[in-house]
Amino acid sequence: MRYPHERLAANPHDRIAEHRTDDAWLAERWADPHTRVLVVSGTRIRPRDGRIDWVGPAEAPDGLRVLLGEHHGHAYFAVVVDAALSKAAQGEWTPLRGLLPYLAGEGAADVAPLVFHALGLAEWLFVTRYCPRCADPLHPRRSGHELVCGNGHTQFPRTDPAVIMIVTSGEPGSADERCLLGRQAVWPAGRYSTLAGFCEPGETLEDAVRREVREEVGVRVGAVDYFGNQPWPLPASLMLGFVAHAETTEVTVDEDEIEEARWFTRAEMREQAEAGTLVLPGGVSISRSLVEHWYGGPLPGQW
Template identity: 45%
Template sequence: MSVEAERDKAMATRARENVFGGVDIDRMAERRDDRLWVEDTERSADARFLVLDEEGRAFVQAGIDRPCWMTPSMRAERFGDVPSTLLGLADGNAWFTLVLDEAHAEIYATLTHARRMSLREAGLLFDAFDAGLFAYAKGITHWQRQTRFCSLCGAPTLLVSSGHRAQCTNPHGPHLHFPRTDAAIIVIVEEGDACLLGRQRGWPKGRYSTLAGFIEPGESLEDAVRREVREESGVEVLHATYHSSQPWPLPASLMVGFTATAKTREIRLRDDELEDARWFTVDDIVRGMAEGTLGVPPPLSVSYRLIEHWLALRGVSLDELIAETAGRA
């Protein structure tokens, strides 16, 4: 394959959407406060409800890896007292989510023969739309559970705007709370012909991944890349370039992916967060995966995509390496 063809293939790999991303849905923010419209939409034949339990797991159809959508008729007959949250409109349907307590969850599972599935598992099995909608639903309902009381005065809150706002009930000074997402950077650092990967204690044996960390107040994304890499590995980063982002409601993050260039390869582990950090060449990765001594993150995460893109620029397909490794098992 020519250099140009390899680069085109690498760019196509980079352009692919991350898991949970790219969901084409009109969130209908301008109609969330129109209670009559929302209630009419809930009752329409085109409404579908993604059902979650209190742990944020989705109910999945028996025998296939698809959500078990609750219909408007079942909701009206059995679960009409459970509040729902409007997610938006897409593909001719109105999409909502609702969370069932354990008693209601058992009833729903019995009626539908559905099983429960975590977001991590669903991200590898659902189609792109269903996985993205599940991530959206899990993120907004997690925020709802975490915002039952006003952080300013401690008064109980009331969900409004079809679940997208939390209104403080203090009559002397009510405050309005908005959904929040915690931004984090995740980065593949390169220097010459090698990339920097680290591993945390407790990970499966041999697994290494890209470095990551949360943004701190008063910090740009690029500043966070430099700080996190320095804090975790002692490596100094010269510059960072945006790669892609990924919703990561586990429980409430947005992962912002970068590629970065290091000043030197000197590693000085500075805290207990990383058990190890190493520089890996392409040959190191290919050989380690072939021998079973090196594992990479699952395709669910943007860290996989960062490693995948770095390898693709050098003419190696991570998907093919995974397949070859599985074939030898």
């Protein structure tokens, strides 16, 4: 079974890091009309006609050129321009979360890794202005993949590991097996999702799963099995998916991040999803993949 989140990483580009400082190669590719460019204003891009808008180099505005790599024989760049451009026309420029529907289709999903790469770097460049060691201004190099200050301190893009898990209880595969989903108070009625949280310093991923589940819903987890992962530059995360096997089932929500958490059998999940009283995560998220992995197939409805 191919899971929904895998569509966004099925055909990654070659990042060709060896060319990030090759000025002659970069100039040659920029002069090629077949090269594709994504214009990013701050951390937003502007879709056109229901699709991600890649332009030729001649159409791209001035800005920081970021080499993304090669894909299907062509070079891909992002040009990062001032955030004021998107602020002046907010309705036309969209952050990454709003772009996910544009990336869900089979054809559009082919460029999703390029979009994630571009917006992940744009977010890092947008928020990383001063050296954390000496507070001097930072300047880009290596085609936007490094920042350096006047004192020679180099900064690199960071990715924060986050765990996301479906918690199960009961004999695996049995009719009585249940999974645990939670909801936040700000979500519309009926919306539930898997639990998630960030890994803390000095913590293994498995222990992060156990801690987050205990903190959010009061359930103690024993065995933790790795499922898969998904880049999630919102703003700079790598979502690492797990199946967590519960040792206790009493639920006590923290009433901070989680308003309510419920156990569902497969029959209950199917019935409520069909009725629309249970609304499950979106189709391209690893959260959706975890739910369908546990359920054993596709389910109706999504955020």
